Amino acid sequence: MSAQTAKAAEGQSHTKYDRLIAAAKTIPPAATLVVHPCDESSLRGVIEAALAGLIVPTLVGPAPKIKDTANRHGIDIGGLEIVDAPHSEAAAAKAVELIHEAKGEMLMKGSLHTDELMRSVTAKTSGLRTDRRISHVFVMDVPAYAETLFITDAAINIFPDLDCKRDIIQNAIDLFIQAGFGPQPKVAILSAVETVTAKIPSTIEAAALCKMADRGQITGGLLDGPLAFDNAIDREAAKIKGIKSEVAGRAQILVVPDLEAGNMLAKNLAYFAKADSAGIVLGARVPIVLTSRADSLRARLASCAVATLYADARRRRTTTVAA
Incomplete structure (x- = not known):
């Protein structure tokens, strides 16, 4: 770890999520449809997010199974609306x-498989498609990095x-x-190296994406690439390679070559x-919270917080346009 990274780590132990959750508590909670919350971790995560004032949940799934899960694990779901659906695909x-x-203003994944949920979301006639391709973003709180770090796409587009x-x-x-x-x-558009070479197709795509941003085909961000991972997140590494860029060494969004990477x-x-x-899944008509059984409570709350903040911004923008 460089001296710069070590310094950034001081006092950064997961405080970024605390600030994120605090910000989401200042806005109205989002009406959230929770799909098939039929195990302890998914159901408890919903209740914790509701108690934190982040969401107003409606549980969608087999009512007897949801109630049995709550009873077995001592989870109070009294007062929550349950929309009965016989199984996970029907719930989605x-x-x-x-x-x-x-x-509802957003969806939240329960204990069903991601592909079951996404089949309903991406259905051509009945789904939630827009003219934008659906993609996934990890919003990461890395204690050793000063910025909240977005990684995309690591879950949807292979x-x-x-x-x-x-x-x-x-x-x-x-x-x-x-x-x-x-x-x-x-x-930062990542590849294995920071120079464009025909031998590594992701470097050519990175260069093309930067030019697309120059021509207004991508808006709102400052793009650079290809960049290797060290050049993207460490200024000293970028300096050693002679890279002069406002992005190198201080990236906030990392765009990976493919899902595996x-x-x-x-x-x-994480480990x-x-x-x-x-x-969180983006590009659909509403944001979609994707959680994992391995997620900590803080991560589950942060997922809800990000989606709630995003849903609120979309709501306010729609209201402004309508006015």
Whole structure:
């Protein structure tokens, strides 16, 4: 760890999530459809987020199973609305239907598989598609890094092409700005090296994406790439390589070449750097909170906080346009 990184780590132990959750508590909680919360971790996470004032949940799934889970684990779900659906796929379909009926501002994954939920979200006629490609962002609180770090896409698009990466980047930029992380985020497009070479296709795509930003095809962020991971997050490493850039060494959004690389990077940070990771899906009609059984309570609350802040910004923007 460089002296700069070590200094940044001082006093940074997960305080970024604390500030994020505190910010979300200052706005109205988001009406949230929780899909198939049928195990202890997903159901308890919902209740904790509701008690924290982040969401107003409606539970969508098999009512007897949800109530049995609550009883077995001593979780009080009294007062919460339950919309009965016989199984996980039916719950996902019902939750999407309720979004179309304006019964919720965001979705939250329960104990069903991500692909079950996303099948209903991405259905061509009945889903929640927009003209933007759907993508995932990890919002990471890394104690050794001064910035809140976005990593995208590490969960939805396996081998994104250039057009898909354009949407992945735009989704992340929009989230960063609208959820209140700051203006004009610094976006590092990662590859194995920091020079463009035909031998590594991701370097060519990185250069093309930067030019797309120059021409207004990507807006709101400051892009640079290709950048290797060390050059993106450490100023001394960038300096040694002779890289002069406002992004290098201070990146806030890391765009990975493909899902495998992103997933490994996020998990390395989680287990080696003791980072917390909040997950949110963007590009649909509403934000979607993706949680894992391995998530800490803080990470679950942060996921809800990010989505609530984003949903609030979208709500206020819609109200302004309508006025």
